[in-house]
Amino acid sequence: MGYHIKFLPHKKSIPQWKVQFISFKKSDTQGSKAKKPKREWDIAKDRWLNAQIQLKRQEEQLRKVEETQNQFQLRHDSVLPSEFIAKFEKVFVRKSDSQTEQGLRRTTRSHVVWRAAQRMIIAVGVEPSHWVYSYRQIYEYMIVQKMSVRYAHSVLCMANFWGYFISHKMARPFLPVKSPRGYDRLRLIEANCEKISGVARASKPISPKELEKAKCCMNQRNFNWLFISVWFGLRPKEIDGLRNPELWRAETLANWRKILWVFQTKIIALPREDRWKPIPLIFSEQKFALRIIESGNFKRPLMKTMNKHFEKGTTSYAGRKGFSDLMLSKEQSFENISVWMGHSSLQRTWKSYKSRRRFHLAGYPAW
Known part of the structure; x- marks a missing residue:
């Protein structure tokens, strides 16, 4: 849904374009009886100024999103070299499992865990050979994300696989980060219990x-x-x-x-x-x-x-x-x-x- 400039090359007078409003919402075509309801509406010239302002806002939003993606890609390439990711995924990330074969999931669970591990590695921004000294920073990331203990363990295992893999390629030492225990585990459990959206809870019983x-x-x-x-x-x-x-x-x-x-x-x-x-x-x-x-x-x-x-x-x-x-x-x-x-x-x-x-x-x- 939004405004669109349609170019009119065969129009003799100036301007050779017009402003249209495009929407695919059902609410905008609710009263239509046509088999293919209209999705485009011409905007009157006295409203073109508002439409142009709206277009500039959209362009500004797209520019900001593009800048954010470019910055993320730079950080991603500095921490996760793309030339090694394909080799790592070939060895450690499963392409199919029982749920994908049955059509219950689009991607395997290991692939989902690997993406979560990538986000954690980029957010921490520490070289894998130094993770053993920065384990508190890794735990804090998990607590802020309000991960469950089981999910945090899976993400940490996948991150340790990557740490061993890339350290072996770079001929550097690597010690795996252990799962949170004691007070850190308690904080992680409490943070996860406070999480409201995006988390699956056990069903309540029916008598x-x-x-x-x-x-x-x-x-x-x-x-x-x-x-x-x-x-x-x-x-x-x-x-x-x-x-x-x-x-x-x-x-x-x-x-x-x-x-x-x-x-x-x-x-x-x-x-x-x-x-x-x-x-x-x-x-x-x-x-x-x-x-x-x-x-x-x-x-x-x-x-x-x-x-x-x-x-x-x-x-x-x-x-x-x-x-x-x-x-x-x-x-x-x-x-x-x-x-x-x-x-x-x-x-x-x-x-x-x-x-x-x-x-x-x-x-x-x-x-």
């Missing part, structure tokens, strides 16, 4: 009561999907895979009790036969959820649907997030809950899926 309240104003298929999530604690991708009969099966034991077996598509480090996880149907709600699975009448809700019916910060992982506390309130053992969720250790269940604000004791109200 059966909260789900029941939203039932009256929610699409039935979306409700069924969340009902399966709450009472089986499955990953969102596993629930979507329940439409494929090869990814789940129901087993009936000799005592007429049933077990739902679900194939864990996320796990790739185990043999195929060890990726199946069992979930016994103990409660009537779980038996009803199995009937939903057999009918196929469920669909994952969109994020805007989740935000409309539940608290902000609630994602499709909400049912799984509350599964461990729900089962503990039903007097189930923590070891069994970890197996039903498909975790390889109790630590993963405790660290990521047990709420620190909830306890389960006789005589106290259930969740």
Whole structure:
């Protein structure tokens, strides 16, 4: 959107140009009934002066952006020589991974981490052989950027790879910078917790009561999907895979009790036969959820649907997030809950899926 000078070479009178306003916003073409709505409008001559002022402002902004890019490129070339970057990326940066092959990401995670490491190297402006003396400056950059501990570790590892690579090329010594510990790690965690935008937080849980309240104003298929999530604690991708009969099966034991077996598509480090996880149907709600699975009448809700019916910060992982506390309130053992969720250790269940604000004791109200 903006003003544009259109040259008119066949016009006999002067000036051989005119000022036009160009916009591709839907709001500017909302009333048009044409198949291809008009995108250009001529500006009256009495408004040309304002248009020229606007054009000068745009030119000034473009000039400033170009100067900033040139300065950045100079700093970039002085710290990260372009002739070595291609060789480094060929060795240390992966061109494809599981997410790019599935079409979930455009660029690999290692490439994203490498770009973040480049920004850090340029901002610090210290030669890699001297990083060991300037590690506080590197930590301060991470704290100012409010990186998570895990992301900071990945960026630092990639920067250390570059430091070793370029120091080896320049025949200089290099000592890697260790990840923040102690007080520096605490400051990094506190800075990341204060970050509001551009950060992914763990989903808030959904209880059966909260789900029941939203039932009256929610699409039935979306409700069924969340009902399966709450009472089986499955990953969102596993629930979507329940439409494929090869990814789940129901087993009936000799005592007429049933077990739902679900194939864990996320796990790739185990043999195929060890990726199946069992979930016994103990409660009537779980038996009803199995009937939903057999009918196929469920669909994952969109994020805007989740935000409309539940608290902000609630994602499709909400049912799984509350599964461990729900089962503990039903007097189930923590070891069994970890197996039903498909975790390889109790630590993963405790660290990521047990709420620190909830306890389960006789005589106290259930969740």
